[in-house]
Amino acid sequence: MSKPEASTPRERYRAQVREEIKKHAWEQIATAGASALSLNAIAKRIGMSGPALYRYFAGRDELITELIRDAYRSLADTFRARAEAGAGLDGLAHALRAWALDDPQRYFLVYGTPVPGYHAPEDTTRITSEIMAVLLDACAAEQPPAAPPSPLETHLAGHRDWAGQHPAPPSALRRALAFWTRLHGVLSLELAGHFTGMGFDPARLYTAEAEAVAGH
Template identity: 75%
Template structure:
């Protein structure tokens, strides 16, 4: 049975206007980038005055925050669904879910992983959503066996200098209990996969005559070997 909408007519109208504002904002971002986002231009497109639009979004930063929040929530939903489908301990499934999501809406991906919007700082709730996504990757990487050979008669491979460093600087991993080797692997996944995706979506592979999907697949295979 469908849920009953308990909002008042005014609340429903407000939600509709905010959704329309965000649609126009995404169109602006697709055309000129997030740095060129203009509430006044959106108001003109919608036949509203600037002051009227500010009743729905107090300023440009609030609108950008809402777009970024929506983007992170969308990716978090995809990551959560991938884990729930039985692939939670499979970094390759995480990687392909990320690529599929990015290709479905490149401007949404580039808003949160592309060039930072000058002067913008994400609020705590947005950072929390991003941390949830990272936690899922850390879960998957922690479930993988250590990829380094142990020296003779040693119980485990030695900790590298970088692993020692990230063990002391693990704020980005929040309270996740992943060991240093899993932290290292998660960072390798995060940086290498986003590197390929960012270059692909920005068009830097155009004219190089190779399939970016195969490059991405090769990176995933190398990271999970």
């Protein structure tokens, strides 16, 4: 989903400055982490006074919110595009890995350690629901042969708030959770460097986990 274009020169200039501020914020996060994000430091980098910068972002939390919103929106758009192109669980799995490797700091901002003292607004939850809806669609479309429900599936039948109003059956819910937890687990360890020196290719481990979840 593309962002609406600014309609006046003033709006276009404001949008340009906000994008520049976010660019420097990402650079600062890559160097020192999100918890050390400083609007005053960014202002100095772009030759702007602190008070002037606060005309574009009211504070650190608003800037972090914008970065988180952009990150989730990027993944939601990536998933939707792949699904519309016919990708199933395998395709979504590899889209997730490519998205994470393309910008590890973006990945860790939304799937790493929460920023101390920060609480994401509800509109970001709506975007994450879009991501999960695409995943649940894929899981429901690739259902394995019918089998007696597992204990987890029985539990999920009555505990499905995280799936919103999606009509996926409990077996698809279980598959979506397995996809999300197992693949994020491998990605988080890989991006944090925990596989360094272990002598195997993390891409092969990730592919094996993706295939296991997809039932191949």
